[in-house]
Amino acid sequence: MELRHLRYFVALAEELHFGRAALRLAITQPPLSFSIQSLEKELGIRLFERDNKRVSLTAAGKAYYVEAQAILDRLEHANDTARSVASGNLGRLDIGFTGSMVYRDVPDIVSCFFVRHPGIEVTLREQSSMEQIEGLQHGRLDAGFVNTPHIPDGLTGLALPDDAFVCCLPASHPLAGREQIALKELVGRPFIMFAREISPANYDNVIAICRQAGFEPQTRYAARQWLTITALVANGLGVALVPASLAQSAISGARFIPILGARAVSAAHLLWNPASVTPALGLFLDVAAKRLAD
16 A cells, blocks of 8 residues: 555545645646545555545545544654754753762753753763673664773773862861871871772772872772762762862762862763764753853
8 A cells, every 4th residue: 555545545535626626736627536436446445435426435534534634743743853863853862970070061961952852852871981882883772871981992982071079078077177188198098999890990090099199099898979979988988099079979978178289180072973963962062161161
């Protein structure tokens, strides 16, 4: 069955006049008559009663009209949806982020995107940096906010503003009241670190900062998230180096103190796979680039 047969049928069913239906369809009457005859022959039923004076729908024709109209409406909806998705006005994005990113640029970028493109559904997925990179490489994520100083092979990224590392101490710690702390003052203190298999970049970054200060941190606990590290510190289980933005978490019992004479930052990127850029993702990246440039 040809789709035009349904359109011709619906037009005639609504006009009940071959001349008016043909005019509405911008065709002549013979092709319209032929199409209706072909449709009736294919179905094996009469859809119209017609004579020299009038055209009317049979009972089968009335039932067929309801279904045919529903099909055409559904098709038009599908066409509109496809056009909207192609233009980026509709769609869905799966965006990854590490837990600490809620205190950096993620909320601002996503909120701005919601306002500008409400027809695009954004699902945020909290994952480790390694999980996000694997998800981007295998098409499970559209983009990800990742704690990494380097862009992995095969991916593209936008750098986020640097987030300085600070000392995170329990409120009861003897150094917690300081305005600044020299890292060498933490020698021998038990450190709470990232598990290296979860985030090699974060782990290696902290190790490098401590080595620059002349010591190896003594790791007591290994955690999966910056917020977990901060909470463990707040409970007196050790000290840590964390991004300064975590002070916004307002975790009771934790103090965040700048490092004296050290330029240490937690680098991060918004990453995506250039081979998998959809119109919706393109709009998201445009918003992100503008917000990060402000």
